[in-house]
Amino acid sequence: xxxxxxxxxxxxxxxxxxxxxxxxxxxxxxxxxxxxxxxxxxxxxxxxxxxxxxxxxxxxxxxxxxxxxxxxxxxxxxxxxxxxxxxxxxxxxxxxxxxxxxxxxxxxxxxxxxxxxxxxxxxxxxxxxxxxxxxxxxxxxxxxxxxxxxxxxxxxxxxxxxxxxxxxxxxxxxxxxxxxxxxxxxxxxxxxxxxxxxxxxxxxxxxxxxxxxxxxxxxxxxxxxxxxxxxxxxxxxxxxxxxxxxxxxxxxxxxxxxxxxxxxxxxxxxxxxxxxxxxxxxxxxxxxxxxxxxxxxxxxxxxxxxxxxxxxxxxxxxxxxxxxxxxxxxxxxxxxxxxxxxxxxxxxxxxxxxxxxxxxxxxxxxxxxxxxxxxxxxxxxxxxxxxxxxxxxxx
Amino acid sequence: xxxxxxxxxxxxxxxxxxxxxxxxxxxxxxxxxxxxxxxxxxxxxxxxxxxxxxxxxxxxxxxxxxxxxxxxxxxxxxxxxxxxxxxxxxxxxxxxxxxxxxxxxxxxxxxxxxxxxxxxxxxxxxxxxxxxxxxxxxxxxxxxxxxxxxxxxxxxxxxxxxxxxxxxxxxxxxxxxxxxxxxxxxxxxxxxxxxxxxxxxxxxxxxxxxxxxxxxxxxxxxxxxxxxxxxxxxxxxxxxxxxxxxxxxxxxxxxxxxxxxxxxxxxxxxxxxxxxxxxxxxxxxx
Numbered sequence: 001x002x003x004x005x006x007x008x009x010x011x012x013x014x015x016x017x018x019x020x021x022x023x024x025x026x027x028x029x030x031x032x033x034x035x036x037x038x039x040x041x042x043x044x045x046x047x048x049x050x051x052x053x054x055x056x057x058x059x060x061x062x063x064x065x066x067x068x069x070x071x072x073x074x075x076x077x078x079x080x081x082x083x084x085x086x087x088x089x090x091x092x093x094x095x096x097x098x099x100x101x102x103x104x105x106x107x108x109x110x111x112x113x114x115x116x117x118x119x120x121x122x123x124x125x126x127x128x129x130x131x132x133x134x135x136x137x138x139x140x141x142x143x144x145x146x147x148x149x150x151x152x153x154x155x156x157x158x159x160x161x162x163x164x165x166x167x168x169x170x171x172x173x174x175x176x177x178x179x180x181x182x183x184x185x186x187x188x189x190x191x192x193x194x195x196x197x198x199x200x201x202x203x204x205x206x207x208x209x210x211x212x213x214x215x216x217x218x219x220x221x222x223x224x225x226x227x228x229x230x231x232x233x234x235x236x237x238x239x240x241x242x243x244x245x246x247x248x249x250x251x252x253x254x255x256x257x258x259x260x261x262x263x264x265x266x267x268x269x270x271x272x273x274x275x276x277x278x279x280x281x282x283x284x285x286x287x288x289x290x291x292x293x294x295x296x297x298x299x300x301x302x303x304x305x306x307x308x309x310x311x312x313x314x315x316x317x318x319x320x321x322x323x324x325x326x327x328x329x330x331x332x333x334x335x336x337x338x339x340x341x342x343x344x345x346x347x348x349x350x351x352x353x354x355x356x357x358x359x360x361x362x363x364x365x366x367x368x369x370x371x372x373x374x375x376x377x378x379x380x381x382x383x384x385x386x387x388x389x390x391x392x393x394x395x
Numbered sequence: 396x397x398x399x400x401x402x403x404x405x406x407x408x409x410x411x412x413x414x415x416x417x418x419x420x421x422x423x424x425x426x427x428x429x430x431x432x433x434x435x436x437x438x439x440x441x442x443x444x445x446x447x448x449x450x451x452x453x454x455x456x457x458x459x460x461x462x463x464x465x466x467x468x469x470x471x472x473x474x475x476x477x478x479x480x481x482x483x484x485x486x487x488x489x490x491x492x493x494x495x496x497x498x499x500x501x502x503x504x505x506x507x508x509x510x511x512x513x514x515x516x517x518x519x520x521x522x523x524x525x526x527x528x529x530x531x532x533x534x535x536x537x538x539x540x541x542x543x544x545x546x547x548x549x550x551x552x553x554x555x556x557x558x559x560x561x562x563x564x565x566x567x568x569x570x571x572x573x574x575x576x577x578x579x580x581x582x583x584x585x586x587x588x589x590x591x592x593x594x595x596x597x598x599x600x601x602x603x604x605x606x607x608x609x610x611x612x613x614x615x616x617x618x619x620x621x622x623x624x625x626x627x628x629x630x631x632x633x634x635x636x637x638x639x640x641x642x643x644x645x646x647x648x649x650x651x652x653x654x655x656x657x658x659x660x661x662x663x664x665x666x667x668x669x670x671x672x673x674x675x676x677x678x679x680x681x
Contacts, residue, residue, distance in 0.1 A: 040515065042515075045515045045516055045517075046611070049516070183657065210657060211656040211657065212656075212660065217648050217652065219409065220405060220648075220650070220651075220652035220656070221652060221653075221656055223402060223653060227398065241517055241614075244517060244519050244609040245607075248519070248607060248608065249535075249607075251523055252533075252537060252607075253526065253535070254533060268517045268609075272517070272519030272521060273519075274521030275521075
């Protein structure tokens with residue numbers, strides 16, 4: 001009797017284990033839930049700002065219009081983000097994504113901030129076969145190993161600064177460059193690509209250094225920089241403390257190159273440097289336009305309480321949100337495999353720009369030159385506009 | 396030659412900034428035998444209030460810093476009164492361990508509350524002084540000010556310890572707590588005063604920090620560890636040791652970073668290990 005009962009229980013449990021998840025999945029969801037971690041504290045906080053709020057405001061805007069249409073259910077479903085603070089640490093991100101992977105109602109993962117943390121997150125997406133739309137992750141290390149369950153939003157890191165070179169080539173007046181990168185995957189990737197691009201176009205790189213993230217004393221590097229006398233000084237760092245420290249010490253040293261390029265200019269950099277920030281050249285993942293996406297993006301940032309120029313990475317997030325929406329509408333289902341197939345194959349327009357994924361998994365969003373003018377970060381792209389608007393700091 | 400001079404100057408000036416922040420930590424350890432892991436948080440709070448008042452009033456940040464010293468003193472005094480005094484009667488090793496845990500907890504608490512109330516992003520003050528140039532060599536007046544201040548503080552605190560009643564009581568407490576109690580020194584009050592002075596010094600260092608670099612709520616523990624290394628290098632509890640420790644760290648970083656920025660900090664900590672191998676109690680430790 002007991003053996004029969006135990007046998008029945010075992011068979012029942014096995015049956016539940018096998019068909020249970022499918023039964024749950026087949027149930028019509030009440031909402032589309034997207035799981036993500038963001039660096040709401042820690043060293044990336046300065047660049048990330050309040051992107052959790054940005055996501056909520058975007059979801060709010062979509063939900064005001066009824067939600068996202070899912071053909072399989074014949075109706076629109078509201079969308080919601082479940083966000084955790086990874087404190088700028090990959091181990092935290094991995095832990096939270098693992099936790100969310102146990103929640104069958106999560107339809108999508110959105111990637112965390114930075115290649116460094118994304119590298120930890122994509123392993124969870126791959127392991128549990130949950131679609132992940134990466135946001136701020138474009139270093140080659142993320143795409144070296146095949147992982148079907150993640151796609152990027154951005155072009156490779158090495159191509160991020162490519163739109164700056166034509167400006168200097170057409171405008172003239174500068175020949176020599178110096179670069180300083182913070183030691184992270186992304187920063188090194190960007191500078192490596194930029195230096196190759198400069199050399200290909202006949203410019204000379206007279207100084208190139210990589211410094212660890214906690215660096216506070218930049219005086220030795222600036223001493224060497226002064227000796228090298230570059231026309232342009234480029235600094236690429238995901239930590240604002242690093243960028244601000246370097247620029248303040250440059251000011252102390254009275255070092256005045258013709259041009260300064262800063263990879264990640266945000267409101268905090270401009271506020272902290274005051275007038276010294278004027279005419280710093282940088283890049284943003286945004287180009288001005290007049291599409292519905294532009295209107296929605298500006299509305300969402302307004303509701304979140306900042307402008308695109310204050311947090312130049314906000315454009316990537318809008319791009320990723322829109323990719324998720326388009327993917328669900330195109331796939332017509334929340335089936336994870338079909339969603340992922342669509343993410344790889346979908347071709348569309350976002351903010352008037354081509355949206356696709358390369359065979360390695362990179363996205364199509366690049367960055368566009370901007371400059372601090374009148375205390376604000378303003379877009380100076382396309383090239384004709386840049387040639388008119390761009391100003392050297394010390395001509 | 397010019398480069399060598401410039402690197403030495405840059406190293407000394409940077410070392411001065413380090414020493415200024417490490418000074419208070421050393422003083423607290425010298426008197427109370429407490430490794431105050433919340434020291435960096437007091438520095439951060441000094442920088443944060445300077446930032447807030449500078450943004451609101453536009454006053455000179457160093458003037459704001461001076462105005463803040465009494466408040467920082469009171470904060471340190473209360474911190475000791477509420478959190479450290481209950482540990483004072485415990486056995487030495489228990490007191491040391493407990494104080495580490497309590498100050499670590501306090502550091503995390505201050506970090507989270509500050510992050511919640513004032514935001515977690517970087518904050519900095521847009522203030523500078525013109526530097527002095529001699530050919531290719533430059534001296535930053537801002538950093539020179541930090542070195543002058545640390546020199547003045549070393550002399551000032553030296554005289555305070557030698558000439559005033561509280562100073563003598565403080566030294567007596569450091570040397571022999573029971574003896575001090577026997578001759579009528581209120582050792583509890585002396586410890587609280589020391590915490591107050593240490594916090595005041597940290598807040599002044601915070602002003603330099605927010606002017607020269609930037610601050611954020613989560614910076615505290617990182618800087619505390621660095622300053623802990625400085626006072627260990629100089630000898631725990633030795634004021635002159637923290638000054639020399641800061642200068643050694645600054646100079647090493649400066650020279651090595653010139654050739655390879657990546658190894659600047661590592662080299663500085665290697666020096667620390669080497670010195671501790673030769674003199675386990677630090678350069679001026681007894």
